[in-house]
Amino acid sequence: MSEEMRRVRFENMIYIADGPSDIPAFSLVHKNGGSAFAVYPPKDVKAFRQAERMRHDGRIDMYAEADYSEGTTAFMRISNMIEEYAERIYQKERLKFAESISSVPRHLIE
Numbered sequence: 001m002s003e004e005m006r007r008v009r010f011e012n013m014i015y016i017a018d019g020p021s022d023i024p025a026f027s028l029v030h031k032n033g034g035s036a037f038a039v040y041p042p043k044d045v046k047a048f049r050q051a052e053r054m055r056h057d058g059r060i061d062m063y064a065e066a067d068y069s070e071g072t073t074a075f076m077r078i079s080n081m082i083e084e085y086a087e088r089i090y091q092k093e094r095l096k097f098a099e100s101i102s103s104v105p106r107h108l109i110e
Contacts, residue, residue, distance in 0.1 A: 010034045012089060014081050018066060020050070026059045035081055039066035039074060 003009055010032030015025055018039050026036040038054055040047035042065045051063035064073035 012085055014078065014085070016078070018047075023054065023059055026054065030059060030061065036060040037074075037077065037081070038063040040064075041066055 013034035015029040030036040038051040
């Protein structure tokens with residue numbers, strides 16, 4: 001399916017997941033302009049290192065502990081991404097609308 005025909009384009013996707021089984025989806029979303037965000041259990045050093053390895057390998061954009069409480073890194077990152085994506089989508093749609101309408105007719109003699 002072409003990108004234009006998709007209901008949600010990859011560039012508007014935020015994929016949040018926690019493990020190696022998600023690597024293909026992380027890579028697909030990340031490669032196509034979306035955001036890949038890994039989470040790991042608090043205080044789990046092995047999972048932290050795995051997330052860091054995925055970031056280093058370019059499979060994800062960022063990672064944080066799987067705590068979505070207000071003020072945590074995960075909360076702030078996800079909230080910020082949603083706001084950025086929403087603003088970009090809004091501006092793109094606004095421009096598309098503005099380009100689709102003609103100017104207001106005016107009297108030829110003033």
